[in-house]
Amino acid sequence: FAETEAAGLDFDTLRYGIVDLNDNGVLTRQELEAEIDLPAYLQSVFTELDLNTDMALSPVEVGARLPGLSATRFNNIDQDRDGFLIPEELQNADDFGKQNPVFAAALPLERVQKQLRGLEAATFTLPVNNAYRVRATATLETTGQTVQSEEFTFEIRNGVDDNANGYLDDPFSVLLNDGSRWADTVESVNCDRSVVMHYWQGRNIPGPNIEVRVTNPADATQHLDLLVPHGLLNEGEEGILIVAMSCDAESLFTRQQAEALDELPTDLVAGSPWIDISVVVRTIGEENFTALSDSRLAQRAVRITLNRLSFSPEDTATFYRNSATVVDDPDTGFTVVPGLETWSSSATRSPVSSGTTLTANLTKIGAIVALESLKPPILVTVPSASEVLDLGEVNVSDTVERMVTITNDGGEQLVGTVELRDATGVFSLIGEASYDLAHGETHSFFVRFSPNAGAAFAATLTYSGDGGGLVTASVTGLGIAPKAFGCGATSGGTPFPLGNGLVILLTLSALLWHQLGRSQRPYRR
Numbered sequence: 001f002a003e004t005e006a007a008g009l010d011f012d013t014l015r016y017g018i019v020d021l022n023d024n025g026v027l028t029r030q031e032l033e034a035e036i037d038l039p040a041y042l043q044s045v046f047t048e049l050d051l052n053t054d055m056a057l058s059p060v061e062v063g064a065r066l067p068g069l070s071a072t073r074f075n076n077i078d079q080d081r082d083g084f085l086i087p088e089e090l091q092n093a094d095d096f097g098k099q100n101p102v103f104a105a106a107l108p109l110e111r112v113q114k115q116l117r118g119l120e121a122a123t124f125t126l127p128v129n130n131a132y133r134v135r136a137t138a139t140l141e142t143t144g145q146t147v148q149s150e151e152f153t154f155e156i157r158n159g160v161d162d163n164a165n166g167y168l169d170d171p172f173s174v175l176l177n178d179g180s181r182w183a184d185t186v187e188s189v190n191c192d193r194s195v196v197m198h199y200w201q202g203r204n205i206p207g208p209n210i211e212v213r214v215t216n217p218a219d220a221t222q223h224l225d226l227l228v229p230h231g232l233l234n235e236g237e238e239g240i241l242i243v244a245m246s247c248d249a250e251s252l253f254t255r256q257q258a259e260a261l262d263e264l265p266t267d268l269v270a271g272s273p274w275i276d277i278s279v280v281v282r283t284i285g286e287e288n289f290t291a292l293s294d295s296r297l298a299q300r301a302v303r304i305t306l307n308r309l310s311f312s313p314e315d316t317a318t319f320y321r322n323s324a325t326v327v328d329d330p331d332t333g334f335t336v337v338p339g340l341e342t343w344s345s346s347a348t349r350s351p352v353s354s355g356t357t358l359t360a361n362l363t364k365i366g367a368i369v370a371l372e373s374l375k376p377p378i379l380v381t382v383p384s385a386s387e388v389l390d391l392g393e394v395n396v397s398d399t400v401e402r403m404v405t406i407t408n409d410g411g412e413q414l415v416g417t418v419e420l421r422d423a424t425g426v427f428s429l430i431g432e433a434s435y436d437l438a439h440g441e442t443h444s445f446f447v448r449f450s451p452n453a454g455a456a457f458a459a460t461l462t463y464s465g466d467g468g469g470l471v472t473a474s475v476t477g478l479g480i481a482p483k484a485f486g487c488g489a490t491s492g493g494t495p496f497p498l499g500n501g502l503v504i505l506l507t508l509s510a511l512l513w514h515q516l517g518r519s520q521r522p523y524r525r
Contacts, residue, residue, distance in 0.1 A: 126156055180199040183195070190248055193246040195242070208230060245275050262342050304361075322366055345371075379407075380407045391475070396452060421461075422457075431444065449475075456476070
């Protein structure tokens with residue numbers, strides 16, 4: 001089932017598909033009755049949905065748990081059209097909606113297990129020093145027709161780890177076949193250590209990438225997944241990939257070796273274990289082995305994925321590396337010793353943190369930890385600097401202002417200033433132009449537009465302090481000139497002189513005054 005979850009499948013959807021016999025995306029009464037005691041289940045669903053216990057389900061109560069029950073289906077079930085569902089109406093329903101999670105959850109898990117038996121993992125206890133055979137077969141359940149079948153053979157052998165450090169003492173004498181693998185979990189200084197050793201041979205035409213998963217012995221839900229290029233080995237070579245995981249440096253190596261390690265340059269990502277990844281290689285038939293050269297890894301990087309991490313929003317996470325050496329000592333057996341280099345992330349390519357998972361490509365291997373450091377300052381503005389800040393149409397001699405807010409979306413301090421570059425002088429900044437912001441802090445100012453002519457104006461805002469360099473934004477505005485006072489054109493097309501208009505206006509005023517004066521004289525008979 002872990003493989004099923006990794007493939008992005010969920011059990012509710014799978015349950016649903018098993019019961020939806022005609023694959024139309026809708027569960028009918030007939031399909032549900034074949035799987036569950038529908039009346040009893042509907043009654044329990046009604047009781048659960050009836051939040052106010054008034055024995056009537058409103059569309060709000062139904063919609064909260066039955067998103068597949070659309071308004072049309074709700075109305076179809078609501079036989080008396082009163083806008084509520086009573087128990088009898090729900091019991092008589094024939095159509096329960098598309099991909100309905102409530103009913104999907106009621107379907108028996110046994111049917112899912114039967115449907116997914118090809119994806120299940122089985123654990124067997126088998127005697128050692130025997131050969132075994134496994135046949136994987138895919139069949140169509142409807143017809144029983146075999147679609148594909150393949151047989152795999154394997155052997156189980158004894159391995160020797162006399163010093164109980166988790167590593168095979170002589171792995172090249174035990175891991176003989178391409179794909180042979182050793183896995184062990186042993187007690188260490190502060191917590192257990194898990195070790196996986198995988199053997200493969202180089203080919204003229206490289207085979208598929210080697211996939212290795214190591215589970216954290218302190219957390220069964222945390223996995224380290226590696227994708228190792230098969231072509232790291234040349235034809236005629238054999239090699240062993242060695243992966244170890246533990247809770248801290250002392251438990252991954254030894255207390256004395258951990259004390260000699262260079263101090264970590266920054267903080268561990270919350271939840272990060274300590275990891276060692278090594279590859280030893282030798283020519284087939286020879287005794288001595290060497291570490292895989294960095295030049296090969298530079299051409300074929302190792303893909304690393306680690307889950308169950310907790311990232312800080314103001315930090316950026318990546319994998320840091322230190323060197324490690326594989327030692328085959330006659331007295332202490334096979335082991336890995338950390339190097340004394342400075343921790344570095346220079347060999348980490350394209351790190352991506354998503355959710356709780358960190359993924360990257362490694363062009364060097366060795367001791368590995370996930371560290372996080374403050375993100376460089378990231379300047380974000382509202383309105384966005386990528387858009388034009390348009391202050392619109394403004395009458396000459398009028399003024400309009402628009403607020404701009406700066407936010408530091410990075411981790412390091414954002415220190416800088418905003419500069420207005422305006423050759424016309426119609427724009428101005430109102431407020432403090434400098435800022436000093438920690439992660440998530442904001443600073444606001446205003447851009448003022450006071451046009452002095454009827455024309456289009458433009459300016460530029462330049463922000464400093466962003467980790468990527470200067471950020472620029474365009475500012476625009478349109479000045480609207482006042483309309484000229486006077487009469488329009490005459491019928492002949494010649495404008496009416498303004499002086500003539502004033503004469504007419506004064507004449508009309510005199511006549512009005514004369515008439516007003518007459519109306520105020522006393523009346524005489």
